[in-house]
Amino acid sequence: FRSIIFSSKATIRISPNSTYKIYDALFALEENIITSENSFISCPQQNYPFESWNEDQTLFSAMNSSVNWYFQALDAKLGKSNLQSYIEQIGYGNQNINGELSSYWMESSLKISPIEQVELLKSLYFNDFGFTPENIQTTKESIQLFSDVNCTIYGKTGTGCIEEKNVNGWFIGFVESKNHTYFFATNIQAIDNATGSIASEITLSILSDMNIYKL
Template sequence: MVEVKRWFLVLLTVVLVNCGLMASTNAANLVVKEDLGKYFEGFTTGTFVMYDEANDQYIVVNEPQSNQRLSPCSTFKIYNSLIGLETGVLDQEDVYTLFKWNGTQYTFPTWNHDQTLASATRDSVVWYFQELASRVGAKRMQAGLDKLEYGNRDISGGLTTFWLRSSLQISAREQVDLLYRLYSGKLPVSPQNVEIVKKNITLSENDYMRFMGKTGSGFQDDKWILGWFVGCVEKQGNRYFFATNIQAPDGAIGGKAREITKLILKDLQVL
């Protein structure tokens, strides 16, 4: 009986030591940089998350907010595109097929003409992606979100609106982790489709760096209350995946989130 107790204590000690090592490793891989919070002045709240792949390290501003799920707004267009390609609604060899504009006059002139996947992604054309979601259908859209393990996977807010400040929600940390899995071939999707999506969100590119990203903006009562910017920097053999969101009674838009992100990335010497 004494021998059994002794081995139990040894086993318990090993387990506790291993748990402690795991905890310290996780802590070592997360760096909270609250000094970068200065870039969020003027907003009610906001967060920045970046995963440095080569160093296996997260850099976070406002860690509690980084885990708060919010509507993805137009950042979901990355995955709406991917699901459209995966389901065959958009053909890999015919991705420039036009979706015809129905003549509705929108506030943004760039929306008021026929669209390709590339132009609709670049100009964040909501009607194009609503039409795409309709063609995909609820059953395949839900299956796509489940396959990607996207946020809360909830499309109950309506097939053409669930990502627009409605039922679908995702956190900044989840956005970063999903982008990492997308770029690293860890999702059950076609690599060719991933390359099409990456090309469409490329903002700038040169011999040593490629900067990719997608904004998202949410409004309520004619006020912009939520802004997103998510993406990746490929630079000198490394990849940096990032997500920023901001909230305010007004003025929180994707463009502002993009500006903040670029300032932080420059501060971190990524850009």
């Protein structure tokens, strides 16, 4: 089934922020910049705003802590030409990466709607892209958040910050249950305090109300 809440906003494109890291990781895996066995990148400096960022990273740790410098390092190795090709291949939102290479996905040129987020997640899940199956699986595993006997939840948050205000919060992903897979994309916007963590809380509450996931 399809359920759209606040549907008037569902087709409006906005910056993906850290939700884009799912696909950034996939592109880097496809280019063999990182692999499922070796995704280590050493920390380039020690003065990042979050303690977890001031450490060496693997894909899994970087995705878990949403470490910007890790994915910026992947982009630097991928290069804009490769990135543009991949963005066009998967049909990511407005396909515009004209912003700075280090920040085109952070309240910049690249934009995507909630509906497009869901459609892309479905394409990722079923590998409609025709990418290496191992790379698809590694990407999925990197965003696994929770698993029990009833379901497994995969997801990625994103928070957009403008002038030190959190104005754009995302949580996207999918839930595997015994009989179904459910895809979701939640976006919240405000003058401040619109964070990925709040979008995540809202999403899990909705999934619980729909008896897809039990809080």
